[in-house]
Amino acid sequence: xxxxxxxxxTLSVQExxxxxxxxxxxxxxxxxxxxxxQELGKRxxxxxxxxxNVGEKKDQRIAVTLNKTAKHFSLHxxxxxxxxxxxYFCAARSPGFQKLVFGTGTRxxxxx
Amino acid sequence: DAGITQSPRHKVTETGxxxxxxxxxxxxHRYMYWYRQDPGHGLRLIHYSYGVKDTDKGEVSDGYSVSRxxxxxxxxxxxxxxxxxxxxYFCAISDGGTGYTFGSGxxxxxx
Numbered sequence: 001x002x003x004x005x006x007x008x009x010t011l012s013v014q015e016x017x018x019x020x021x022x023x024x025x026x027x028x029x030x031x032x033x034x035x036x037x038q039e040l041g042k043r044x045x046x047x048x049x050x051x052x053n054v055g056e057k058k059d060q061r062i063a064v065t066l067n068k069t070a071k072h073f074s075l076h077x078x079x080x081x082x083x084x085x086x087x088y089f090c091a092a093r094s095p096g097f098q099k100l101v102f103g104t105g106t107r108x109x110x111x112x
Numbered sequence: 113d114a115g116i117t118q119s120p121r122h123k124v125t126e127t128g129x130x131x132x133x134x135x136x137x138x139x140x141h142r143y144m145y146w147y148r149q150d151p152g153h154g155l156r157l158i159h160y161s162y163g164v165k166d167t168d169k170g171e172v173s174d175g176y177s178v179s180r181x182x183x184x185x186x187x188x189x190x191x192x193x194x195x196x197x198x199x200x201y202f203c204a205i206s207d208g209g210t211g212y213t214f215g216s217g218x219x220x221x222x223x
Contacts (some may be wrong), residue, residue: 046213069190100212102154
């Protein structure tokens with residue numbers, strides 16, 4: 001089945017810097033890749049997603065890129081703010097399977 | 113809120129006792145899921161459902177069972193709780209088109 005690896009496990013940046021989180025997946029047929037943000041003690045919430053027919057997607061300060069050949073996708077956060085501090089999860093879904101496989105998460109800490 | 117609620121929010125139980133967690137949705141979504149979240153492991157799928165009475169196992173299903181007798185309810189049962197099942201349990205729903213919506217989670221402690 002699908003396997004998703006996520007790096008780094010922790011990431012510390014200064015406010016205003018950019019942050020990049022990377023994920024790789026194993027099933028070349030996977031076609032949907034969401035990203036979730038989980039604040040301390042809260043539920044994971046979808047922040048951005050990308051489908052396999054698109055190479056990049058942006059939403060204000062966040063963007064996701066997908067490289068199907070290399071089977072990896074990345075989350076980019078620009079101009080980080082302290083409220084971006086959270087755990088971020090990537091996930092992948094194979095066609096025909098209505099279930100997401102998650103990475104192990106990245107704890108992002110943005111220092112003022 | 114998000115159209116999905118979990119109960120209870122917190123529970124402490126003793127080793128060897130059965131425990132049932134409930135997930136209730138008001139979105140009429142076809143798909144429902146139970147995940148557990150543990151440090152270093154992320155979110156791991158326990159069981160999922162793709163319709164009333166239609167369920168399947170996830171990657172960490174041992175020691176757990178589920179039932180879905182109505183579209184809106186998905187129950188997770190720990191048949192005989194063990195300390196290794198101490199975790200945060202999240203229910204999620206999906207219409208199959210995009211990502212999940214998660215419930216607020218249940219923090220379960222087995223002593």
